[in-house]
Amino acid sequence: MGETPKHTLSSESLGGLRLTKQRQVVYEVLVDEKRDHPTASEVFERAKDKMPSISLATVYNCLETLTQVGAIKQVNLDREASRYCPNLNPHAHFYCTECDGVVDIQLAPEHCAESPWALPAGTQLKEIDVTMKGVCPDCQANSKQN
Amino acid sequence: MGETPKHTLSSESLGGLRLTKQRQVVYEVLVDEKRDHPTASEVFERAKDKMPSISLATVYNCLETLTQVGAIKQVNLDREASRYCPNLNPHAHFYCTECDGVVDIQLAPEHCAESPWALPAGTQLKEIDVTMKGVCPDCQANSKQN
DNA sequence: CTAGGTGCAAAAGGTTTGCGGTTAA
């Protein structure tokens, strides 16, 4: 809530890497639009609206770079194409198996920092990844009225 | 613990599908050996010891079938090759970023049935997938003595 | 000016599929 939005890229936020038009466009797609966790191909389609000359390989490169510098997060669901999101707060993902939609689920504060599960002694924990699957409210409503 | 092992395949445990030699071999590899969450290629290598004529495509098909009937679980970590495990109890996975090893983490009973996180009202939850990443005790010990 | 980034096309890696021959029930 009290976070600084600052959804703007700069050479410093990129860790000294170049602020190119392509990187800006890719980042804008992620923060400006529906924030629906698009895949690389979807980012590519939307990016072409802003910059018709951009290539898919560059979109992949930019997404990789932005992930590396911590500006965005890569979200992997099973073997499907990776999706990308600009929400840097610790959060889980809910995946609707009907509409393929993905939404962020805010984690309770006590689950952000450490694992609520018993890890072997001496384990160094870096990251917890939580994905939930099911049917979203909209799809449930739709399936009932058929 | 108090579970029924019965790590044997039958036509009924396959939901009426055929009990073929290939399916048995693939399943045996998963339950007999190190239980180290092998990939399809690794299952293929080990399966060839028991049945030299088996093909990789068949291993993929068998793993798919066994997953479908609920005899094994597919474990996906990022974009790497899928791994497979015969542990049907609800559990999380810990992935060591040093040695690529994967171990099962038993979930606390209160986290097995429902999400400890707030989902939108009307959401039907089917499955929670928890993956932790970090460095396992062994790899931490090894990296200290260099 | 020049190291780093882009665009293209080709390749890689994992997985799936079509098809003719084989086999469990």
Added chain:
DNA sequence: TTAACCGCAAACCTTTTGCACCTAG
């Protein structure tokens, strides 16, 4: 006997890479 399954090879999809050209700093 015969529908289901296997083995092979080719296709598929997502992602990565090599290389010549381009551009931000």
